[in-house]
Amino acid sequence: MAQLINLEGKKGLIVGIANESSIAYGCGQAFQAAGAELAVTYLNAKAERFVRPLGENLDASIIMPCNVEQEGELDAVFAQIEKGWGQLDFIVHSIAFAPLADLHGRLIDSSREGFLQAMDVSCHSMLRMAKLAEPLMKQGGCILTMSYYGADKAIPNYNLMGPVKAALEASVRYLALELGEKGIRAHAISPGPLKTRAASGLADFDQLMQKAQQQSAQKRLVSIEDVGALAAFMVSDAAAAMTGETLYVDAGYHIVG
Numbered sequence: 001m002a003q004l005i006n007l008e009g010k011k012g013l014i015v016g017i018a019n020e021s022s023i024a025y026g027c028g029q030a031f032q033a034a035g036a037e038l039a040v041t042y043l044n045a046k047a048e049r050f051v052r053p054l055g056e057n058l059d060a061s062i063i064m065p066c067n068v069e070q071e072g073e074l075d076a077v078f079a080q081i082e083k084g085w086g087q088l089d090f091i092v093h094s095i096a097f098a099p100l101a102d103l104h105g106r107l108i109d110s111s112r113e114g115f116l117q118a119m120d121v122s123c124h125s126m127l128r129m130a131k132l133a134e135p136l137m138k139q140g141g142c143i144l145t146m147s148y149y150g151a152d153k154a155i156p157n158y159n160l161m162g163p164v165k166a167a168l169e170a171s172v173r174y175l176a177l178e179l180g181e182k183g184i185r186a187h188a189i190s191p192g193p194l195k196t197r198a199a200s201g202l203a204d205f206d207q208l209m210q211k212a213q214q215q216s217a218q219k220r221l222v223s224i225e226d227v228g229a230l231a232a233f234m235v236s237d238a239a240a241a242m243t244g245e246t247l248y249v250d251a252g253y254h255i256v257g
Contacts, residue, residue: 005232007036011085012235013077015041015066015129016094016146017051023146023191024094026224028058030232036089039081041066068095068125069117078132088136090235091129093145096122098160110160118160123168130175130186140183142235143175146227147188147246149254157208169246176244185243187234192222192250217252 012031016024017040028038039062042051048065055063062084066077081088102114126145133141150158151165168188175186193209213221227249233239234247248254 005030005034005236005238007031007034007232007236010036010089010235011039011081011087012036012090012092013039013041013081013088013129013133014060014092014094015068016092017042017054018047019050020054021194021224022094023194023224023227024092025054025058026226026228027092027094027144027231028054028060028228029225030228031235032058034232034236036235037061037085039064039077039085041077043067068121068128074125074128074132078129078136082136086136087138088133088141089139090142091133091144092231093126093129093143095125096146096161096164098122098164102160105159107159107163115160118164119167122161122164123171126168127171127175130179130184134179134182134184137182137184140240141185142239143172143184143186144231144234145172145186145188147190149190149192149248149250151190151246152254155208172246173244180243183240185234185239187243188246189227189230189234190246190248190250190254191227192216192248192253194222194224194227212250212253215253215256216250217255220251222249222251 014024014028038058038060040055040060041064042048064077066073098118099114102110147165147169150162151169172186172188193212230249
């Protein structure tokens with residue numbers, strides 16, 4: 001089959017690979033297949049033994065630690081990208097976190113500290129990445145982040161992450177507005193429920209997946225490959241006139257009332 005998406009010569013940063021089931025890894029596989037050169041980060045030393053082999057599978061030329069809560073680690077990643085590449089064409093921001101006590105309880109019972117931590121890791125970190133990426137995206141670029149339908153609708157057990165993801169989607173629109181004249185685009189991708197490590201923290205997640213399959217227009221779940229295919233298109237030049245969107249990859253679940 002002819003390659004429809006060509007990312008030859010493009011260089012991208014992927015933040016959020018935890019294991020081979022990660023959405024970010026599905027994106028990385030699609031980018032690699034389309035010819036992009038990649039940088040991959042891992043959370044900490046414990047995570048490195050899982051992530052480094054996956055980065056090597058993606059032929060990543062940069063593999064570095066990046067805990068966005070640790071002062072200087074994000075800056076170090078971008079400093080290495082500037083030193084090694086001198087440019088950056090796209091970012092995948094695929095990280096989210098909330099303390100379990102706050103995630104499993106009612107939103108109104110969430111602690112101030114837990115709410116702020118969830119917002120910092122899951123939303124504001126994308127803004128910090130965008131700021132560091134801006135001078136490296138000299139010929140324009142694309143910033144992708146991962147959301148969920150719970151940003152738009154009240155989903156049982158999604159709790160604290162609902163308003164956090166809503167803030168993330170709003171931030172995407174403002175990034176698109178502020179950086180558009182420089183040719184830098186921003187999008188949120190909103191996949192249907194996937195069995196990722198992050199999703200396993202949600203209460204009754206198996207029931208959520210079953211409901212999504214039963215009620216989606218296509219009567220199926222989606223895969224990390226489905227998400228990766230869209231991500232590769234969105235960072236390509238073929239999507240150069242698109243920005244500020246929340247793009248659903250959920251087999252049509254969000255269109256069913």
